[in-house]
Amino acid sequence: MPHVAMVSLSGTRVRDAELAAVGRTLPGLRGRVDAISALPPLGLLTLAGMTPDDWTVSLHEVDGGIDAAAQAIARTRPTLAAMSALTASVEDAYRLAGLLRAEGIATALGGLHATTCFAEAGAHVDAVVVGDGEPVWLELLHDAALGRLRRTYRATAPFDLSRAPQPRLDLLGPATRPRYTVQTERGCPFACDFCGASRLLGPFREKPPERVREELSAIVARDAQSGIELADDNTFARRRDARELLSALQASGLPWFTEADWRIGEREELPRLLADSGCVQLLIGFESLVHRHGGMGAKDASFSRMRAAADRIQEAGIVVIGCFIVGSDGETERSIDELGDTLEHLELGDVQLALPTPFPGTELRRRFEREGRLLADRGWPACTLFDVAFRPDAMTVESLERSFRELGERTYGTSESVRRTRLRRQIWRRNPRRDRKEPS
Numbered sequence: 001m002p003h004v005a006m007v008s009l010s011g012t013r014v015r016d017a018e019l020a021a022v023g024r025t026l027p028g029l030r031g032r033v034d035a036i037s038a039l040p041p042l043g044l045l046t047l048a049g050m051t052p053d054d055w056t057v058s059l060h061e062v063d064g065g066i067d068a069a070a071q072a073i074a075r076t077r078p079t080l081a082a083m084s085a086l087t088a089s090v091e092d093a094y095r096l097a098g099l100l101r102a103e104g105i106a107t108a109l110g111g112l113h114a115t116t117c118f119a120e121a122g123a124h125v126d127a128v129v130v131g132d133g134e135p136v137w138l139e140l141l142h143d144a145a146l147g148r149l150r151r152t153y154r155a156t157a158p159f160d161l162s163r164a165p166q167p168r169l170d171l172l173g174p175a176t177r178p179r180y181t182v183q184t185e186r187g188c189p190f191a192c193d194f195c196g197a198s199r200l201l202g203p204f205r206e207k208p209p210e211r212v213r214e215e216l217s218a219i220v221a222r223d224a225q226s227g228i229e230l231a232d233d234n235t236f237a238r239r240r241d242a243r244e245l246l247s248a249l250q251a252s253g254l255p256w257f258t259e260a261d262w263r264i265g266e267r268e269e270l271p272r273l274l275a276d277s278g279c280v281q282l283l284i285g286f287e288s289l290v291h292r293h294g295g296m297g298a299k300d301a302s303f304s305r306m307r308a309a310a311d312r313i314q315e316a317g318i319v320v321i322g323c324f325i326v327g328s329d330g331e332t333e334r335s336i337d338e339l340g341d342t343l344e345h346l347e348l349g350d351v352q353l354a355l356p357t358p359f360p361g362t363e364l365r366r367r368f369e370r371e372g373r374l375l376a377d378r379g380w381p382a383c384t385l386f387d388v389a390f391r392p393d394a395m396t397v398e399s400l401e402r403s404f405r406e407l408g409e410r411t412y413g414t415s416e417s418v419r420r421t422r423l424r425r426q427i428w429r430r431n432p433r434r435d436r437k438e439p440s
Contacts, residue, residue, distance in 0.1 A: 010061045242270065
């Protein structure tokens with residue numbers, strides 16, 4: 001019987017050793033890193049859900065230890081090792097693939113990086129999946145069983161999310177997870193120049209609520225005490241009628257979290273409906289306060305307007321995690337200090353900081369390439385959101401690295417973490433689902 005080993009290059013990565021060391025000591029970061037690292041690899045579990053019954057399947061979540069991972073995968077005697085990796089982990093994927101191929105194991109790689117850099121990826125694996133994996137999955141398995149993999153598998157049309165299979169949660173083993181992932185849409189109608197996800201896998205699509213309801217029911221059957229993270233780029237971005245989707249989320253009884261844009265706060269009833277359905281947190285991009293990034297469309301607004309919208313969301317009992325891009329063009333040491341001052345007075349339940357990251361396929365990377373600003377010695381491992389991979393226009397690389405570390409220490413240190421914990425509790429008391437255990 002043929003066997004496919006589903007391999008996820010998981011975990012968070014930071015190239016800057018000093019920043020990584022600082023991050024491990026900050027109370028405001030440790031819990032978030034642990035939660036992200038524990039998220040199940042939804043894409044691979046979904047493909048496993050459409051794998052024919054005459055195949056056996058195993059799941060391998062690899063966070064370091066490439067040699068040991070190769071040995072563990074080889075012990076399953078797979079017909080195919082199907083791998084998924086982000087840009088920051090893709091070199092680990094290439095090394096792992098080399099070890100597996102040396103053992104005579106066929107390898108395939110998919111995901112955003114492989115989709116954009118398929119020629120590069122093809123030099124390291126036997127087959128590359130470009131774009132959506134679902135439309136070509138059965139063909140890939142068929143060819144692997146016959147020992148005649150093609151170099152590239154590319155869907156002829158975007159995958160219809162109404163046909164999405166039930167993810168194979170049983171592959172996660174008996175241990176529970178703090179959060180499980182559910183995708184209600186794929187892509188984003190916007191094209192922000194820094195975003196590496198919005199358009200690379202095809203046009204924006206929404207999953208029918210009945211499919212979402214089925215996936216939620218499976219999660220509840222496995223673990224009724226968990227939470228849900230929607231694996232969406234921008235939930236409700238198209239202003240669809242949200243009531244049927246929210247009804248499915250409410251019926252699950254599970255608290256949930258997603259990424260969305262600030263305009264939710266200006267839709268009269270939506271914050272209350274979100275809270276009623278079990279929404280406890282929203283990550284909202286405030287983006288850069290010094291640079292107008294291209295492609296943001298209707299999301300582009302003044303800081304004061306976004307802040308007012310966030311206040312309205314939090315008034316409904318939903319914690320807003322404000323995401324800020326640090327180091328965009330025009331940024332200086334002074335402007336970063338001023339951002340720190342702003343964050344210390346901002347009534348947000350939490351904050352996420354990131355650097356502009358030149359992911360492959362983005363307009364940001366193309367612009368940095370034209371301007372000769374990519375750092376040749378950093379490469380893909382620096383595409384982590386937390387490492388400087390480009391030459392700033394108004395600072396040195398070293399000063400941006402130093403200022404980002406200092407802002408992180410200031411933002412996630414003890415006093416600010418205590419303040420935001422108190423804010424989150426105040427916000428949670430306004431949530432209509434506050435009878436549940438307070439979300440972490």
